[in-house]
Amino acid sequence: MLDESLLDTPEALAEADRRGLLRGAAEAGARVRTAARHAAEAGVADLKPDGRPRAVLIAGPGAAATHAADLLGTLAGAGSPVIRLAPSGVAPAAGALRWELPGWTGSVDLLLITTPDGTEPGLSLLAEAAYRRGCAVAAVAPVGTPLAEAVAGAHGMFISMATAPYDQEEPLAASAPGVLWALLTPLLALLDRTGLLSAPPEALEKVADRLDQVAERCGPAIATYSNAAKTLASELADALPVIWTEGVSAGPAGRRFAAGLAELAGRPALVAELPEALAAHGALLAGPLAASADPDDFFRDRVEEQPALHARVVLLRDSPIGGLTAAPTARELALSHDTPISELEPEAGGELESLAELIAVTDFAAVYLALASGA
CATH class of the missing domain: 3.40.50.10490 (Glucose-6-phosphate isomerase like protein; domain 1)
Known part of the structure; x- marks a missing residue:
């Protein structure tokens, strides 16, 4: 918890x-x-x-x-x-x-x-x-x-x-x-x-x-409601992260995020790049890990019973190759299965800066999840 x-x-x-x-x-x-x-x-x-x-x-x-x-x-x-x-x-x-x-x-x-x-x-x-x-x-x-x-x-x-x-x-x-x-x-x-x-x-x-700017926005002193990293950690508390990436910089950032969740927080995560992720994880979102898979979950005792594990999509986006984007289709697929979705997109800048921002925010999120869950 x-x-x-x-x-x-x-x-x-x-x-x-x-x-x-x-x-x-x-x-x-x-x-x-x-x-x-x-x-x-x-x-x-x-x-x-x-x-x-x-x-x-x-x-x-x-x-x-x-x-x-x-x-x-x-x-x-x-x-x-x-x-x-x-x-x-x-x-x-x-x-x-x-x-x-x-x-x-x-x-x-x-x-x-x-x-x-x-x-x-x-x-x-x-x-x-x-x-x-x-x-x-x-x-x-x-x-x-x-x-x-x-x-x-x-x-x-x-x-x-x-x-x-x-x-x-x-x-x-x-x-x-x-x-x-x-x-x-x-x-x-x-x-x-x-x-x-x-x-x-x-x-x-x-x-x-750019790394200094992220540290100012996502540091321990910044409250959760205005801290993207703390917010993401809270959203992933009882979820299986399904990390989808779009854009050149987002790919390695997503793979590092999955590795950080496993090594630092002890949490498994799945990662894939759009648009291939839609086919790779579509059946997963329609299966028992979907938020809508257990109709009795609404009546679960929130104090006495452990929460059911459901998937949550984390969409990391950078400028897509050729200007074409699969993000709208990704959102539609997730929401059609009542699967919540979190999104991160870097501010404008060069490729290295975008990569640095995505890595920095997700690094902070993995650390917050590790500390707050006792990992």
Whole structure:
């Protein structure tokens, strides 16, 4: 059950937030600025690549690398060369994850390693293997870690992760707010130099500004009725989130939201892009999870009985490709099955700013849901 009174009590939220999740969400803009500075200090701005890499391989543990690869691949557009390397197994002796390069990896490729830890032996071995293949290596991780030494030995570029003092109090969740931007920002700056995508310093500054604006609108001190993130958390309290996305930026934001709900709040969620989502989830909305599926639910004892789980559509929208939109059809489908719908749409701005706003609002919502439900 969701403790809605906690949402409008900043002191109680702070006491419940033992992992510093709200601080991470509020500091996302600052992390972007710090990470951009670290990238500049590492020499990213001085790079003069011969051209775009044939393939950009991204390796790292769990959701951190998955989100980075998803976001970078989306921003790179059609024909993106971004490839996420999944662990190939576990080393029998140490029980550590093992990564392997594709057999075709060579001097025209780029390996990016991203991790909030930096002590994984498998990633250090991967950097060494890339060096032997002639593959360029860059990594973002905490300074002073074994990975930093391995990258230096591979004559690669190491960029210090933008961390905060409280990051070391407990292990960082890969979906924790702030972690994504600390790892992603240097990679954006690096791939901007290769010509794979557009993320110049001025664009990153706008991203930081947009993240600060969301933090002001969705922070703990802002009441639920005027706080989009708290409102969304309340709406999802007893619901199965069915996340539908429309537009280039909304896709990765929706997938990250689903991952954050699972990792931070312990809540399952379904996610799909419009218009395919209409066919993929149409039967679900007409089934036992529809709000109209149980006619006796109206007479349920609201105090003694647990509420029935029903679907709720969360529509994340950005500018649809070609100007065509499936949103009206999506609303009609949901409402025809008495399924409530929540909508989020970013303010006008560039693609990176829109992406940042959708991620920031849904990050706050996942944290509020986690704290108010005791997760």
